[in-house]
Amino acid sequence: MDVLNQTLAEASPHDAAARPPLGGVFAPPTPVENRLAMPAQNLFKFDSRHRRRPAAPKLGYIPWLSRLVTFGGGAALTVYGGNEMYRVIDVGGVTTLKWALLALFVLNFSWIALSFSSSLVGLAALLRRPSRPARPTSLAAKTAVVMPIYNEAPSRVFAALQTIFEDVEATGLGEGFDWFFLSDTTNPDIWIAEERAFIEIRRRLGAAGGRVFYRRREKNTSRKAGNIAEFVSRWGGAYEHMVVLDADSLMTGETIVQLAAAMEADPDSGIIQTLPLIINRNTLFARVQQFAARIYGPVIAAGLSEWMGRDGNYWGHNAIIRTEAFARHCGLPDLRGRPPWGGHIMSHDFVEAALIRRAGYAVYMLPTLGGSYEESPPSLIDLSARDRRWCQGNLQHSRILFGSGFHWASRQHFLTGIFGYLTSPLWLLQLLVGIIIVFQASYFRPEYFSAEFALFPVWPRFDAQRSLELFALTMGILLAPKLFGLIVAIHDPETRRGSGGVVMLLISTVFEVILSALLAPIMMLIQTGHVVHIVFGFDTGWDPQRRDDGSVPFSAIVRRHRSHVALGVLSLVAGLLISPSLVAWMSPTIAGLILAIPISWLTSQRWLGLAFRRAGLLVTPEETNTPHVAKRGRALSKILARTGEDEANCILAIHADPELRSLHETWLPARKPRQRGQITADRAVAEAKLADAETIEDAVQWLNRGERLVAVSDRALISMAARLPRRGRPEAAAAE
Known part of the structure; x- marks a missing residue:
């Protein structure tokens, strides 16, 4: 046991005599203010003459080839798929319903075609095995590392930040960083627990703890975006850069100093984003997400990075930002109207990236930097709660899409976010139209001869052989990014060994594909419900995300999924009445819906996820060879949680x-005196x-x-x- 753990184990936080005195270590909780003006931007008015000119034009480039392959390849595949679908439905003539089916197919197919071509670019990039940058030996600028928190367990967030702090100190460049807890907590018990945890972290870190600060806002105006904006407005002038974390973030010291060095070396950079990998997950559902993100995520991220170039996007955390540029150009206005379409901008990160890019700064990703981690929801129900928030924020971008001065790539990022949620209702509509067409052909007498003269009757049928070929093509394009990720994982010795070898990688991938196929129709209905609620004006609110691995009560699962099961049973009965072949065609969808309750319950179980881990399934390299920050953060969090103070009265x-x-x-x-009455x-x-x-x-x-x-x-x-x-x-x- 090290000195810190010994101190924590032996000294009770309630026993003032057992604790060392505060002494001169405890400076004020916040530093002296150094303000930056952060005016709200006009999204629909922009004078391009005010766009900043590059300070280092040689660093700029346009990835024409990657964009040609990504968008040209996606468009070509969409045209081919659309043409094949037209031939499928053109047998005997095209009715209005068939035109609707074709339009829905093209919309859905274009989405997976673009993902395929982007992943193909990512595969080529990763097979080149790019080298990691060297660790810097010095830093010239001061950087703030900020962690916004909102009703989180203090033992987790304070352990995480201390772990990152210690790892940065180990690089020898710790003097270049200050650390901020930015609390928006509204629960009074957690608020006082945060203050107590802040006192203790400063005490544990000794003199270095004077560079750790804590600020709580009384009103969490504009939520996370407002939290960061308030920090920038009050203290941003003291820091050239800021690294923005999430409450579940972990980053290695080497990664943070490399981000700071990259920002210093590129005066035109506005935001540099890392690729956070999922770690510390134990339920089966979360382990499937963790495996998929680790094996397929790098290919997808590399493809995005390649075609985006310096016109990239921001995911809201685990990234470094040029503070002065952010203050000057990224102040967010409130949208006219009431939530969910109006009010403050929920998915602020996409908009901030678009604004800073509009001003002439580069936004890009370093997908192979490594050392950047996060967590994920432990169950399907928890994912659904977070997804509803994201759905509202992304659909809100439809009001910003045609703003003035945005780079076309920024508009593409908005479209990607919007379409990511519209695909679910579009897929549902495509299924319903297909069912109606089969039902019409089975139960209604067709009009073989129309009013117009024709030598041959109009037969209501499809080209079955071509339909099967198109289905195979669609499945191949849909699954190809997973195959590309598997190829890269097998090709990389560290990933291959860390995931249990080729055989276990293959078995884990097959299991992930099957489970994802069963989860897909459930998520389709969940996301469709989110879209419908938002379209009809229901605001989602903003509840804190559940980050533990506790299982969801079975009663809550039944309540959440009983409508999905009912729809699955109804689809099965209707399909059998219409046509047995229709049931075979829809069997993955029907099976996923009928089994929604047991699937959701089983995947939320921690014991089952741990059983898979012991069997060597869904294992990632970060579990086989756990990063030091993950070990340290987990151990420290457990020690701090044992005091039982996270939610003490x-x-x-x-x-x-x-x-x-x-x-x-x-x-x-300080408060103004209360007025009488x-x-x-x-x-x-x-x-x-x-x-x-x-x-x-x-x-x-x-x-x-x-x-x-x-x-x-x-x-x-x-x-x-x-x-x-x-x-x-x-x-x-x-x-x-």
């Missing part, structure tokens, strides 16, 4: 710890309950969450709580 916490209470009061923002209900009730309480246990029992938030935000109420005795102590007995 905030009133009890500040009552029991005078040091915490003193610092908390010091860190509260202006009393909020929560404050009045909280004050009355504290006045009635005879012990601190009474206060803890009586104050609800909203009242606790008011109580720990008000120095006078904190003082009232602090004076209350503990039940059973002499002071309490004397008071009685």
Whole structure:
């Protein structure tokens, strides 16, 4: 056990005598402000004369060949597929329904054709085996590493940031970085737990802890985008760059210093994005996502990087940003109207990338840099909750798509995000139209001779042989990116060995393909529901993401998927009544829907995911040879979680710890004196309950969450709580 773990194990955080004194280590929780103006941009007015000229034009390039292969190849495949589909339905003439089927097919086929051609470019890029950049020996500029947090478990996020901090320090370049927890937390218990965790992380890091800061906003205006914007506006002037993390991010020190060095070496860069790999997942569902991201993700990312060039996109985290450029050009306006289409921009990252690119800065990805990690939802239900948020944000981009001055590649990124969710209702419509056509042919007498003169009757049928060939082509193009990823994984010795060898890689890939095929119709209905809700004006809200590996209650799974099962049974019965061949054609879709409840339940189980891991299935190199930051972060998080303070009652916490209470009061923002007659209900009730309480246990029992938030935000109420005795102590007995 190292010194840090020994200290944590032996010193109780509740025992003030066991802890070293604060001394001079504890500077204010935030540094001196160094403001940058961050005006809201006009999305629909832009004077191209104000676009910045490149400072290093030799670094600029346009990847014409990659774009020709990606978009030319995708277009050619779409034309070929559309022509083949026309021949399939042209037997005996094309009706209105057949035209509708053709249009829907072309829309869906174009999506997978573009993905295929982009992945083909990625395959070629990765087979060249690009070399990693050398580690820099010095950095000239100061960089802020910022982690926005919102009602997260403090033991996880503080352990993660400390792990990254230590790894950067190990490079010898740690003096070039400051570290910020940017809290938007609204839960009062987690807020006080964050402050306690902040005190402890500074104490653990000693003198270096003075470069770790904590700020909490009272109102989480514009959510994550507003959180980052507030940081930039107050402290951005002190930092040339900022590395933006997510609450589940992990990055190695080497990767962070290489990002900073890349930004310094390229004065025209605005955003440099890494490829985060998924780690630390244990449920079967999350392990399938983790395997797919690790094996197929690099090919997809490399293809995107190749054709995007310096006109790339931003995924909101695990990236470095030029702070002054971001402040000047990436202030986000609110969209007119009410949510879900109006209000603040939810998927802010795409828009920020488009704005900084519009201003003349480069945005690009380093997909092979490595050392960048994140986590993923542990179950299908958790993914659905996150997906609904993303769906609203991406569909909102339809209002920004035709903004002024955007690069065509930025518009393509918007379209990709929009179409990524529209494919589900389009696929559902394609299935429904196909069913209607088969139903019409089976149960309605066709009009063999139309009103127009014809030598031959119009037979309502398809070209079966060509239909099978087109189906095979579609499946081949859909699965090709997975095959490309498998080829790269086998070709790379480290990935091949880390995934269990060729045989286990093949078995894992087959299992992932089968499970993904069963999950696909469920996700189709889930995403279609999201789109319908948003189209009809329902806002999704913004709940914190569940990041643990706990299983979902079976009752919740049944409630979520019972409609999917009912639709699957209905499809099976209707298909059997119409045509047995229709059931065979739709069997993957019907099977996925009928089995939705057991699939969702089984894949959410941690024990099953761990059983697959022990069997060597769905294993990734990051599990076989776990990165140091992942080991350290996981171990430290477990140690901190054992204190049980993540969601301890905030009133009890500040009552029991005078040091915490003193610092908390010091860190509260200055408030204007309350005007007479202006009393909020929560404050009045909280004050009355504290006045009635005879012990601190009474206060803890009586104050609800909203009242606790008011109580720990008000120095006078904190003082009232602090004076209350503990039940059973002499002071309490004397008071009685």
